Amino acid sequence: MRQIKSIVIAGLLLTFPMFVGAQTTVKISEPEDEVIISKHIYGHFSEHLGRCIYDGLYVGQESAIPNQDGVRSDIIDALIDLKIPNLRWPGGCFADTYHWKDGVGPREDRPTMVNRWWGGVTEDNSFGTHDFLNLCETLGAEPYLAANVGSSSVQEFTEYVEYVLHKGGSPMAEWRKEHGREKPWAVKYWGVGNEMWGCGGNMTAEHYANVYRQYATFMTDWTNSDGLFRIASGANVDDYHWTEVLMRDIPKSLIEGVALHSYSFVEWNEKGSSVDYSEEQYFSTMKTALMMDELIVNHTAIMDKYDPENEIALVVDEWGGWYEVMEGTNPGFLYQQNTMRDAMIAGTTLNIFNNHADRVKMANLAQTVNVLQAVVLTEGEKMLLTPTYHVMKMYNVHQDATLLPVSFDGPTYEFEGESLPAISASASKNKDGEVHVSLVNIDAHKSHTVNLSVEQFGAKNLTGTILSSKDLQDHNSFESPEMIAPKELKSIKVKKGVVEIELPPFSVLVLKAE
Incomplete structure (x- = not known):
């Protein structure tokens, strides 16, 4: 693992300025094989x-x-x-x-x-x-x-x-x-x-x-x-x-x-x-958190050799x-x-x-x-x-x-010559036919616009919940226990079956399409 110098800034909450990033188009597909998210x-x-x-x-x-x-x-x-x-x-x-x-x-x-x-x-x-x-x-x-x-x-x-x-x-x-x-x-x-x-x-x-x-x-x-x-x-x-x-x-x-x-x-x-x-x-x-994807892919490849039926x-x-x-x-x-x-x-x-x-x-x-x-x-x-x-x-x-399944070519979060995928996403459909899409923007500075096509699901009612805050280091304390709490997403733009959503820096959003 690359050695990174530790910088500890006691008593200081850093404020990262917000910039507007690129647009990302997220495509949601009907699954070829049914996989249940346990x-x-x-x-x-x-x-x-x-x-x-x-x-x-x-x-x-x-x-x-x-x-x-x-x-x-x-x-x-x-x-x-x-x-x-x-x-x-x-x-x-x-x-x-x-x-x-x-x-x-x-x-x-x-x-x-x-x-x-x-x-x-x-x-x-x-x-x-x-x-x-x-x-x-x-x-x-x-x-x-x-x-x-x-x-x-x-x-x-x-x-x-x-x-x-x-x-x-x-x-x-x-x-x-x-x-x-x-x-x-x-x-x-x-x-x-x-x-x-x-x-x-x-x-x-x-x-x-x-x-x-x-x-x-x-x-x-x-x-x-x-x-x-x-x-x-x-x-x-x-x-x-x-x-x-x-x-x-x-x-x-x-x-x-x-x-x-x-x-x-x-x-x-x-x-x-x-x-x-x-x-x-x-x-x-x-960077270490996102390595989870690589770990699962590689461990799964080994398991597939001995358990192709996916029983374990x-x-x-x-x-x-x-x-x-x-x-x-x-x-x-x-x-x-x-x-x-x-x-x-x-x-x-x-x-x-x-x-x-x-x-x-x-x-x-x-x-x-x-x-x-x-x-x-x-x-x-x-x-x-x-x-x-x-x-x-x-x-x-x-x-x-x-x-x-979701697919997209997303923007990157850049820092000192290195980059990470800025956007993360997953989606599911429940037994009532509701589609839920969860989106994360890890970028410390830039907001990113996500265009999401929901036309194929016949969605008529769209609602969203977002978790965001002013500073990355914000947290709930016993003096301010509700400083960070989910809020209703107030601005959901829909045009020709495409939803346009702006994801602020370091934010999490879950969209529901009925």
């Missing part, structure tokens, strides 16, 4: 990390903050409005040090542990499996359990499956009933370890493939009529050898998904501020922006702000996932509350929604809709 692409991730669970999602039943069984009511309402389709838990790196039996039964009897990965804090296991799975039921979201392989055993792993899924008569099912849950939970998605190339055990791909085969063999489904969805711990960014080995060495009868992790940042060892960043840092971050999903179960923690916060808690840069990451990444929905069947933004590219931030009783939240809510119209 709602699970819009999944989320909550790890026992910093203030994601404790002092974030979970405040306890005795808290003065309104809650449902200890989980903040305002966060529950926000996630329901977001139409969150699935939630991954308990990690992350934490997953491969987590022993699930420590988190069930009376809270006063649960042992403590030290969270060695994230801040060295003491974990009291007060938020455990019952709390998480009951929360998913409240949210109407599918649970995605990342289970321990790195420091566990096949027996502990399979007893977890039995505890969660068996109806009754087995030792683990009866133990679950003793803890107050009569019926099993219908948990379909199971991660067989996490980042086994790193914090999950520093394994080679060849070794992990054999370990995976062993664990997956003993996983038995007791509840779901269509079976378990077992997800192998996949590659780190462009480790194509890892994907090659898993696809080659794991029988298709034992696997339903292969994971991929990729984060967006300035430089791995020089991530820069989440608020006071320069245009150079912004450009570099967007690519699951991008960790993605998002990663910067330095906010000043004065615990370095191991990964708390950062969320600006219009993060809205750009979210919009372009979701467009990439939508356009590769034939292979990408699930993804999980990291992370839900108070960690990395969060959709919700909290401070005591206060809560705010981030620009990323608003983008994901705007985009949830694509969930389970039919992908419509």
Whole structure:
């Protein structure tokens, strides 16, 4: 990766002047083959990390903050409005040090542990499996359990499956009933370890493939009529050898998904501020974000060799922006702000996932509350929604809709002799015949005019929602929690079946055609 000098401008929000760019014509076509954009692409991730669970999602039943069984009511309402389709838990790196039996039964009897990965804090296991799975039921979201392989055993792993899924008569099912849950939970998605190339055990791909085969063999489904969805711990960014080995060495009868992790940042060892960043840092971050398309293309090409029938999903179960923690916060808690840069990451990444929905069947933004590219931030009783939240809510119209191919020759965003595509787009048609088009302009300076032909869809009623702001570094704070919020697009020009829209710099727009 090219080395880029870090420029940190403390206490200064840069204002980028707006210039008018070129016109772009976006063509939307009817698909030759129907591809459904799985709602699970819009999944989320909550790890026992910093203030994601404790002092974030979970405040306890005795808290003065309104809650449902200890989980903040305002966060529950926000996630329901977001139409969150699935939630991954308990990690992350934490997953491969987590022993699930420590988190069930009376809270006063649960042992403590030290969270060695994230801040060295003491974990009291007060938020455990019952709390998480009951929360998913409240949210109407599918649970995605990342289970321990790195420091566990096949027996502990399979007893977890039995505890969660068996109806009754087995030792683990009866133990679950003793803890107050009569019926099993219908948990379909199971991660067989996490980042086994790193914090999950520093394994080679060849070794992990054999370990995976062993664990997956003993996983038995007791509840779901269509079976378990077992997800192998996949590659780190462009480790194509890892994907090659898993696809080659794991029988298709034992696997339903292969994971991929990729984060967006300035430089791995020089991530820069989440608020006071320069245009150079912004450009570099967007460069890594847009690499997601290349990663998916290349990993998919490997998967196609071994799975031409497209039966195994690519699951991008960790993605998002990663910067330095906010000043004065615990370095191991990964708390950062969320600006219009993060809205750009979210919009372009979701467009990439939508356009590769034939292979990408699930993804999980990291992370839900108070960690990395969060959709919700909290401070005591206060809560705010981030620009990323608003983008994901705007985009949830694509969930389970039919992908419509888009094509265009767009302008570029130029910076110091380098260029990136300025415009990103994806489109879909839902079961009611509504067409939705999501557009992003990442250019820090120029607005761009987009001409969009909708005549072939017989659209008569056009509406739009836009997310934009004056400065790229703008963000919602607890003093101004609604500084950035979606607004109705007031100017939609239609002439001879062509819609003309002006996209301001660093903006996200979703157009609906009925």
